Amino acid sequence: MSKNSDPATVEGFGDEWSRFDQVSLSSLELDDRFHRYFTVFPWASLPEKAVGFDLGCGSGRWAKCVTPRVGHLHCVDASPEALAVARRNLAASPNCEFHLASVESIPLAPASMDFGYSLGVLHHVPDTAAGLRSCVEKLKPGAPFLVYLYYAFDNRPAWFRLLWSASDMVRRIVSSTPGPLRYVLSQLLAVFVYLPLARFARLCEVLGLPVDLLPLSYYRRSSFYTMRTDSLDRFGTRLEQRFTRRQILEMMEQAGLERVVFNEAMPYWTAVGFRKAA
Numbered sequence: 001m002s003k004n005s006d007p008a009t010v011e012g013f014g015d016e017w018s019r020f021d022q023v024s025l026s027s028l029e030l031d032d033r034f035h036r037y038f039t040v041f042p043w044a045s046l047p048e049k050a051v052g053f054d055l056g057c058g059s060g061r062w063a064k065c066v067t068p069r070v071g072h073l074h075c076v077d078a079s080p081e082a083l084a085v086a087r088r089n090l091a092a093s094p095n096c097e098f099h100l101a102s103v104e105s106i107p108l109a110p111a112s113m114d115f116g117y118s119l120g121v122l123h124h125v126p127d128t129a130a131g132l133r134s135c136v137e138k139l140k141p142g143a144p145f146l147v148y149l150y151y152a153f154d155n156r157p158a159w160f161r162l163l164w165s166a167s168d169m170v171r172r173i174v175s176s177t178p179g180p181l182r183y184v185l186s187q188l189l190a191v192f193v194y195l196p197l198a199r200f201a202r203l204c205e206v207l208g209l210p211v212d213l214l215p216l217s218y219y220r221r222s223s224f225y226t227m228r229t230d231s232l233d234r235f236g237t238r239l240e241q242r243f244t245r246r247q248i249l250e251m252m253e254q255a256g257l258e259r260v261v262f263n264e265a266m267p268y269w270t271a272v273g274f275r276k277a278a
Contacts, residue, residue, distance in 0.1 A: 004125050004134075005078050005102040006239040013124075014081030015179055016236065017059040020229040021085045025061070029223055034065040037119055040263045040272045041146050043069060050114035052143075055103060055135055056121030060086030060096075067093040070115075078102040103131040106138055111278075113138045117146035119270075120233075123241045132255040139275040145257060147248075151268035154244040156213070163215060174235040182236045190231035194219060198227060218266050245269050 022030070046052075049071025054063050057075035059082065067073050067090065075090070076099045077083045083100055090096045099107050103118075103125055116139055122131045132147065139145055153161045174185045194216055201217035204210075211217040219227055243251070245262060248269050252260050257273030 004104045004127050004130055006124070006126060009124050009237055009239045010078045010102075012175070012179075012182075012236055012238065013058065014079035015183070016229070016232050017079070017082040017085045019183065020059070020225070020232065021089065022059045022061045022229075023089065024225050026223065029226065030061060030065065032221075033226075034062060036265070036267065037062070037148060037270055038065075038117075038146065039265070040261050040270065041117070042144050042272065045144060046070065047114055052113050052115035052117070053106070053108060053135075053138060055106065055116065055118035057086050057098075058082050058121075060089040062117070062119060063090055063096060064093070066117075067095055071095060072097065074099060074108060074113075076101055076106055103134050106134060108138045110137050111140050113143060114140060115144050115146075119146070119148040120150075122147065123150045123243070124237060124239050126239070128241055128243070129251045129254065132251050136255040136257060136275055141275055141277040143275050144272050145275065146270070146272045147252070148267060148270045149248055150240065150242045152242040152244045152247070154246075155268065160213065160215075168240075171235045171237070171240070175238045183232060186232040186235045187228055189235055190224070190228045194227040194231050195224060198222065243269070 051072040052070060053074040053076055055076050057063050057077050060075060063073055063075050072095045074097050075086050077086065078101065080100055083098055087098055101107050116135055118135055122128045125131045136145060153164055174182055177185065197216040198219035201211045201214045202220035204214065205220060211220065248271060249260055252271065252273045256276050258276050260271055260273040263270040
């Protein structure tokens with residue numbers, strides 16, 4: 001039994017990616033979201049035919065954009081349902097290899113990878129710092145690792161954090177319900193919360209008004225499909241942790257990463273670091 005994963009959370013993500021396999025996501029929107037997450041990733045520093053890993057690959061949506069740029073990609077996920085979706089979505093990518101494993105048992109040799117990334121995953125395990133260390137151990141010295149962890153609203157005003165606290169109460173209630181009900185509730189939130197707030201932010205943007213502090217403004221140009229996916233992701237997940245920028249930097253450095261660079265734009269916080277030489 002995995003020591004650093006929550007079975008209910010893993011099961012929930014298996015259900016999420018089975019329902020939202022990202023096939024309906026347009027290539028334009030996928031490309032836009034990919035570049036948002038990988039803005040600070042040092043593609044130019046990778047060796048030719050680089051070999052790396054995607055920890056918590058989910059549906060394989062990021063791997064789909066990574067595989068054309070590298071030699072070989074190991075897709076790792078703790079959910080058999082999610083991994084099955086990834087296999088289907090990446091069937092046309094012969095340089096993918098799939099592994100059913102949790103973060104503390106990544107089946108790759110230590111110091112063997114040219115790069116790695118884990119986006120939106122390590123804040124859903126019981127010990128995020130330990131999970132980060134497990135990933136860094138697989139990297140060669142000097143290899144980059146990209147991570148996205150939920151932010152603790154450390155760059156937001158007090159009223160924004162208060163609003164999030166109220167939404168987190170809703171998450172705790174929704175995520176504790178049975179799977180079918182959890183799905184229905186998340187979709188109602190997508191219809192009555194995500195969609196109107198995102199479209200309002202889009203209208204404000206068109207009118208030339210500031211939108212950065214408007215709730216869910218990040219989704220102002222997103223499809224309803226993405227909102228539905230992320231509503232289930234956000235409100236259907238039982239285990240969620242959030243970190244300040246300083247905490248993330250400390251965890252990355254303690255895991256053995258140096259030259260850490262943060263993306264200053266949303267989604268917060270995305271950062272890349274390089275494994276220290278032995």
